[in-house]
Amino acid sequence: MIKKNYLLLFIFIFTTTIIKAQYSVDLNFNGLSFLDNHEYKDFVDRSHTYSGTRLAIDFGLNLDSLHHFVFGVNGIHEFGAIPFFLKVDPIAYYKFQSKKWLFQAGEFSRKGLLDNYPRALLNDTLQYYRPNIEGLLARYQNHYFTETGWLDWVSRQTNTEREQFLFGAEGKYTPALNGMFYVSHYFFLEHNAGAAILLPNDHIQDNGGAQIRLGLNFTKKQHLFDSLSVEAGVMTSLERTRGIDGLQTPKGFVASFFGSYKHFAAYNEFYIGDGSHINYGDSFYTKHYYDRLDLIFTPFLTGHIKGQFVLSFHKTPDYTSNQEVFRLTYDLGRKIIAKFKPDNSWL
Numbered sequence: 001m002i003k004k005n006y007l008l009l010f011i012f013i014f015t016t017t018i019i020k021a022q023y024s025v026d027l028n029f030n031g032l033s034f035l036d037n038h039e040y041k042d043f044v045d046r047s048h049t050y051s052g053t054r055l056a057i058d059f060g061l062n063l064d065s066l067h068h069f070v071f072g073v074n075g076i077h078e079f080g081a082i083p084f085f086l087k088v089d090p091i092a093y094y095k096f097q098s099k100k101w102l103f104q105a106g107e108f109s110r111k112g113l114l115d116n117y118p119r120a121l122l123n124d125t126l127q128y129y130r131p132n133i134e135g136l137l138a139r140y141q142n143h144y145f146t147e148t149g150w151l152d153w154v155s156r157q158t159n160t161e162r163e164q165f166l167f168g169a170e171g172k173y174t175p176a177l178n179g180m181f182y183v184s185h186y187f188f189l190e191h192n193a194g195a196a197i198l199l200p201n202d203h204i205q206d207n208g209g210a211q212i213r214l215g216l217n218f219t220k221k222q223h224l225f226d227s228l229s230v231e232a233g234v235m236t237s238l239e240r241t242r243g244i245d246g247l248q249t250p251k252g253f254v255a256s257f258f259g260s261y262k263h264f265a266a267y268n269e270f271y272i273g274d275g276s277h278i279n280y281g282d283s284f285y286t287k288h289y290y291d292r293l294d295l296i297f298t299p300f301l302t303g304h305i306k307g308q309f310v311l312s313f314h315k316t317p318d319y320t321s322n323q324e325v326f327r328l329t330y331d332l333g334r335k336i337i338a339k340f341k342p343d344n345s346w347l
Helices: 002-020
Strands: 023-039 049-062 067-077 087-097 101-109 132-141 145-155 164-173 181-192 205-217 227-241 251-261 264-273 289-301 305-315 320-340
Touching: 067 101, 227 264
Parallel strands: none
Antiparallel strands: 023 049, 023 320, 049 067, 067 087, 087 101, 101 132, 132 145, 145 164, 164 181, 181 205, 205 227, 227 251, 251 264, 264 289, 289 305, 305 320
């Protein structure tokens, strides 16, 4: 009886809030078309072309400026594939957003939330084949500091399916307002447990990595480039198969450079150290030495559409590989399609 009364009270408060609020409904449509050709001499099994289109559409119910509910779908079609949609994922989440805080719970896109993660930790092909987070994300930010923590559930445990989830954190600290110097960090860990009916020689695995970087952003201190920055730091991976070995922590040095001028840009990332086996990271970091150069051309960029060509060169101790990418991204933004004014005459 007590639980029932609490439930009725919650329903009453929630319904009253909805009725008294001035809320709106908005629509968002976005997509990504990609043609990503890998010519990887080091990894023959990954040397093929990824291609397709991913489309997402959702509706948002905005109770006020802070509280939002979003529902929709996100589907991918690979060029030439049958059936048409390879996979369709739900979009369904609650969002709280204020000036300093962001909180999301449900199934939502990682785009715009975890874009800064280095490819050594989270491979860029995730945007093609696993763009959604299924879980929780919280972010705090002010003028000097931002920190994001997240939980992403990959597989729910059944008699035959393993329990798998990812969790991590990333942040950036700039000591001086609009200053050049900053410190950033990235961390994530995959927990890979067994199925409910454990198979012989089956083991729980923990796998992930972390980076700490020092950076200098010269963009506002010079007038030759539209954007110019350098970073350097350390990376370690976290690898363990329980019951077989202890925690392995290969380490190395990482550095990167980015510069852009109008429609052209260049990005270089460098690694030297122990080889790391990070399941969700770029396989090139299993090498003791790796250098990647991206030459980027963006022929058109509007408020809603971006077309980009990328020519990449991958250098390891054994080979020099290449990669050619074209991506077309489009995002129409959130457009309000209906507004509802409060009508309390019947209360």
